[in-house]
Amino acid sequence: MARSGQNPDKRLRTARNRTASSVRWLERQLNDPYVKQAKADGYRSRAAYKLIELDEKFSLLKNKRRVVDLGIAPGGWSQVVRKISPKAAVVGIDLLPTEPLEGVTIFEMDFMADDAPQKLEEALDGAPDLVLSDMAANTVGHKQTDHLRTMGLVETAADFAISTLDTGGAFVAKVLAGGTDPQLLALLKKHFTTVKHAKPPASRKGSSEWYVVAQGFKPRG
Numbered sequence: 001m002a003r004s005g006q007n008p009d010k011r012l013r014t015a016r017n018r019t020a021s022s023v024r025w026l027e028r029q030l031n032d033p034y035v036k037q038a039k040a041d042g043y044r045s046r047a048a049y050k051l052i053e054l055d056e057k058f059s060l061l062k063n064k065r066r067v068v069d070l071g072i073a074p075g076g077w078s079q080v081v082r083k084i085s086p087k088a089a090v091v092g093i094d095l096l097p098t099e100p101l102e103g104v105t106i107f108e109m110d111f112m113a114d115d116a117p118q119k120l121e122e123a124l125d126g127a128p129d130l131v132l133s134d135m136a137a138n139t140v141g142h143k144q145t146d147h148l149r150t151m152g153l154v155e156t157a158a159d160f161a162i163s164t165l166d167t168g169g170a171f172v173a174k175v176l177a178g179g180t181d182p183q184l185l186a187l188l189k190k191h192f193t194t195v196k197h198a199k200p201p202a203s204r205k206g207s208s209e210w211y212v213v214a215q216g217f218k219p220r221g
Contacts, residue, residue, distance in 0.1 A: 034202050038076070044099075046202060047134060048076035050211070051172075053200035055084065058213050060170055064088045066128040068120055068164075070111055070157050071135030071174075073098045081132075091123040111135065111153075117160050127166035133157040133173035136209070150176055154212075155184055161217075162191050169217040180212045188214045 034046035041048075055061045061084040069078045072092030081090055082103050092098065093107040093116060100106065105123045109116060135157065137149035154173045161171040171192070180188065180197070188195045193216025203209050 043076050043079055044074040045076040048080050049202035050134075050200045051077045051080045051132070053202055054172060054198060054211060054213065055080070057198060057200075058170075058196075058215065060130060060172065060213070060215075061085050064130050066090075066124045066126055066166075067130045067132065068092070068124070068128045068160075069104075070131070070133040070160075072104075072106060075099065075101050075104070075106075077132055077134055078104045081130075089124055089126075091120050093120060112156060117164070120160075121164055127169070128164055129166045129169040131157065131161040131165060131169070131171045133171075136174055150174075151181055151184070154180070158184060158188060158214075161214075162187070165217045167217060167219045171212075171214040171217070173212050175210050175212050176208045185212075188212065191218055192216055193218065 034049050038044070038046045038048060043049075051061075061081055064081065064085045065088055067078075067081050067085075067088050067090045069081070069090060069092035071094055072078055073094040073096035075092070075098050078090050078092055078101055081088055082101070086103070088103075090101075090104040091107070092104055093109060093111050095108070095110055097108055098106050107116070107119055107123075109119075133154065135150075135153045137153055154175055157173050158171060161169075165171065171188070175197070180195075185195065192214035195212065195214045197210050197212055199210045
């Protein structure tokens with residue numbers, strides 16, 4: 001018989017008071033070669049290797065001058081940009097706090113805020129030649145709702161890229177399984193020379209994330 005006042009739910013927790021799901025997450029992190037490599041290489045997250053692998057496939061980063069990093073926290077993508085193109089001016093934005101990075105201007109605010117695009121443009125002092133978006137909406141557990149919320153972010157990021165990119169620039173954004181919605185895909189194909197989808201090896205096998213890579217931004221008008 002259980003002692004008086006003892007909560008049976010405590011059986012679901014480890015000696016360190018962690019739930020079974022958090023223990024599984026920790027085990028996955030500890031056994032993840034990308035996590036270990038990120039620590040060895042000084043990157044803030046394993047996500048850095050997603051951009052490295054996309055760059056190896058699409059040559060996105062070399063000689064870039066101005067880069068926007070949407071959803072910058074914790075900063076891994078901007079670290080990669082600065083490493084490959086150290087002279088690039090980089091500006092990032094995220095709702096979450098991000099530790100300072102040398103050569104990177106960071107705004108802790110909602111990209112969906114009305115004044116966010118203007119702040120990003122002003123900080124760069126010129127048209128970007130690359131817009132990166134690793135943003136994803138917070139999930140609510142309903143597949144269709146989660147998809148719509150994330151695609152809403154992608155569409156807003158794409159609109160920002162199309163309105164600000166320099167001629168020949170590129171746009172990279174996280175999408176979900178199934179790729180870019182037909183309407184957005186048509187918009188990207190209208191404004192970019194090539195539009196492709198890719199799932200870098202660093203994306204977890206069980207993850208539904210893919211990336212859309214649009215290159216060769218066409219002059220407006």
